[in-house]
Amino acid sequence: MAASCAAASELLHNVNKQIKLLFPKTSCVIRRISTTADRWDSPTQVKTKRSPQQLVGVVGLEIHAQIHSNTKLFSGSAVRFSSPPNSLVSFFDASLPGTLPVLNKRCVEAAVMTGLAFNCTINKKSLFDRKHYFYADLPAGYQITQQRRPIAVDGILTYSLLGGLKRNQVLKKTVRIKQVQLEQDSGKSLHDDLQSQTLIDLNRAGVGLMELVMEPDMSCGEEAAAAVRELQLILQALGTCQGNMSEGQLRVDANVSVHRPGEPLGVRTEVKNINSARYLARAIDYEIQRQIDVLQRGGTVQNETRAYDSKSGETIPMRDKEGLQDYRFMPEPNLPPLIVYEDNASLLPGADVCQAVVVHEIRERLPELPSVKRDRLVRTYGILPEHSFTLVNEEGLVEYFEAVLRETKKEPRKVIGWVTNELLGQLKQQDMSVSQSPISASALAELLELQETGRISSSVAKQVFQEMWTSSGKTAPQIIQEKDLGLVSDAEQLHNICQKVVDSNPDEVHAIRNGNKKVLNKLMGLVQKETKGRADPVLVRTILQEKTSS
């Protein structure tokens, strides 16, 4: 995220240079627009800088989340990533005449659960519609979606940003969720430009999607990226979507416009092709800046679809749709309205209980959501909010952290550093997940316990950690014994070492005796150097104080 802001300011810088070249006499109002870093790093400064005629970005998102289910939305063919082409296609998915849609109960429940997680109103009656367009990966010539009355409406997503000078201030923001609708995914096209043909794989055709439409409540790429990240965590916690962007399970389109605060929204463009969270922020910030540039030059922003090119970092117009699209929406004649029930009491007499989707039951099954989990971690363990973000962001890390705590008496506030710095640092460096860690939670707990009980010093503990990482399977006590890393607490041995240090540093001793007690730390460092960090610091301090006081 920091990188994206840096990139954005660099971009702005270049743009400014160009503008100065092009319009040497115009004063550059453009400077601080949408540089999110600026805004947070110096809030007071921005307030004075911001004039009413300044253009700001407005961002709304449309997110397609693939429902994590065994079978497709309207057919019983399996849902799987990277299977042989066209091996997961039923006659319905291939739109053979005479086939009919049969709705998957799991997909309905997933959409209801997702709606509930965002505090949506669940429509007890929702409708299916056909949206028509011609494309080879949509064999029916239309997509079944929910245009008029989606399954869930009017929700809210609360997400947080880390701001402030040290980026350790948690800023809470909200974005309204307009609706959650069920719809079919399309197949995949492989374009063969050389032979001028398109290869069609219908494995994905008909997979259930939840389209989440967010209101334009965000103002920059970083906010959008943070909102998407939170959404991703929520969907993963619910299990309704696996949320892997690289496998296309979560796809984001951004609607971007710029305006002066208080004025009506500007003409928007739709940015597609954003396939990673990293590019999302960049694509949006690029597009906001591009539109500001267009307007500053006196031009107008075209309502168009643009694609993000991750190589150049630019958005480029996509092939022009021939005029305005007309999807010819019509009610889906093959599907009666979808009814869900608030509780079992509201079931119609004679209705099949196995068939019914009961909102109340799904609400009961809602798991702990990421924001609640973070609050609980901060409250229970007294850790910093930013640490709770780190823990929750990494799959399995909360469980790991809590497992370590169960086996050590070390304070949670001290354990957190080990988990978020040492462990996570190593994992990231080697691109591993928490479950792949060569050091189990109980092995780490054992190591920390040794440090806590004074058997090893903290610097040695870090050394042992590294050893444990590379020579997996060896326990901390084994390594300590093999390498003779145990804390030197033999009083006589320490006395000798301390004496040597005192004798060879008369100036420091003199300073201490004259009242500069801080110099004692230097002597302590020298002792630790002598013992390779193995000396018991409490004991050393006592001995040194004794030897310098007389």
Place this chain on the structure above:
Amino acid sequence: MLVFCRAVVRSCRGVTLDNIRPFHLFNDGYSVTSFHRRKLQSHITCNVCVTRLFSSQPHNPKVPKVATWEPVQDDQLPQPAKIPADLVDKLERLALVDFRTKQGLACLEKAIRFADQLHVVDTSGVEPMDSVLEDRVLYLRNDTAKEGDCAEELLRLSKQTIEEYFVAPPGNIPLPKREDRTALLKHSEF
């Protein structure tokens, strides 16, 4: 209303059935058109005999037993719709059907005129129906895989395949410009 309109569009298609573009993925263009033709026939039969042969409900006395017909005076109808060339373009593009012949246009205008009679019907306070099935319970299926795995069978339907892929033209082929198309369609002019 909806079903009705679609029937009209289909009857328009009937004029220029030969101009229907073959569907990309299925080379069997003939069966697609004959499918439409069958549907068209079934609409006609529906419109003619409204004796509710298949209704399981006892006959509702409010519904006449045979179709009744009262011609609507022309002055009660709105102005006849004119179809500008741009709209023909748009309709052809949306439906992927060519009907730019004198007869095709006349047929469309006649169909719209026919539908104009619906304006006379007072529908205030009547909620439109989506389908005749709207009070039925929507069946929900369990999430167990039971289909698919029939790539060979499906690919056999396609004129062109590469390995296990269907082969389609690149992207959407843009329709030719109006002038080009007029030249193209000269032969179909009556």
